[in-house]
Amino acid sequence: MSAPEHYDWSAVRTHCSNLEDPLLDCERHLDPPTGDWTAWLRLEPHRDTLVQIRRGTATGHPVGSEEFVARLEDQLKRRLTQRKYVRRKGQIRY
Numbered sequence: 001m002s003a004p005e006h007y008d009w010s011a012v013r014t015h016c017s018n019l020e021d022p023l024l025d026c027e028r029h030l031d032p033p034t035g036d037w038t039a040w041l042r043l044e045p046h047r048d049t050l051v052q053i054r055r056g057t058a059t060g061h062p063v064g065s066e067e068f069v070a071r072l073e074d075q076l077k078r079r080l081t082q083r084k085y086v087r088r089k090g091q092i093r094y
Contacts, residue, residue, distance in 0.1 A: 011024055061082055062080050
């Protein structure tokens with residue numbers, strides 16, 4: 001398959017074709033800035049965006065604004081951001 005909307009398991013298929021999927025809450029999804037899912041998916045991502053996504057994927061940290069990550073942490077009741085550490089006298093303190 002060459003396009004995400006062709007995968008049966010992809011939510012993109014539902015968004016691009018306006019099909020109904022009982023497993024998706026389509027009221028909660030965000031519409032793409034273009035208003036057209038298929039056209040939006042064909043846009044080339046900005047290089048900085050790719051770097052952020054790859055960094056988040058490699059480290060396991062969420063990618064998004066501080067407000068977005070704070071909402072995730074509040075909903076999940078756990079810390080998702082990387083902790084800063086201070087090294088003192090040979091030990092690492094978190």
